[in-house]
Amino acid sequence: MSSKTIWVLGLTAVALMMTVVLATARGVAARPPQATTAEVKIDNFSFGPATLTVAPGTTVTWVNHDDIPHTVVSTDSVFKSKVLDTDEKFSFTFTKAGNYPYFCSIHPKMTATVVVK
Numbered sequence: 001m002s003s004k005t006i007w008v009l010g011l012t013a014v015a016l017m018m019t020v021v022l023a024t025a026r027g028v029a030a031r032p033p034q035a036t037t038a039e040v041k042i043d044n045f046s047f048g049p050a051t052l053t054v055a056p057g058t059t060v061t062w063v064n065h066d067d068i069p070h071t072v073v074s075t076d077s078v079f080k081s082k083v084l085d086t087d088e089k090f091s092f093t094f095t096k097a098g099n100y101p102y103f104c105s106i107h108p109k110m111t112a113t114v115v116v117k
């Protein structure tokens with residue numbers, strides 16, 4: 001093996017190691033910093049919090065703590081729950097940034113918004 005061949009092999013090995021290190025660093029940086037789940041409580045004819053701000057990729061779960069049924073319906077038809085009885089849940093994962101207003105179709109005065117950013 002000539003010294004030139006050894007030098008090229010050594011350089012290739014270094015380049016491979018750098019690729020692995022960079023790929024690993026990028027993987028860590030890509031992880032979202034926020035929690036990926038959030039909860040909205042339905043109680044006393046209202047959604048709490050009325051405005052929930054989450055990161056893209058977050059799964060939001062609505063839980064009906066009221067003793068009467070409610071629904072969770074997106075104003076822009078992005079999501080729609082079935083009728084939720086007491087302690088029933090509905091989940092939706094928000095992948096795109098934006099404002100997502102929603103309401104209860106049984107009690108349309110019940111409104112709230114999920115903000116994804």
Ligand SMILES: [Cu+2]
Nearest residue numbers: 070104106107
């Ligand atoms: Cu309702």
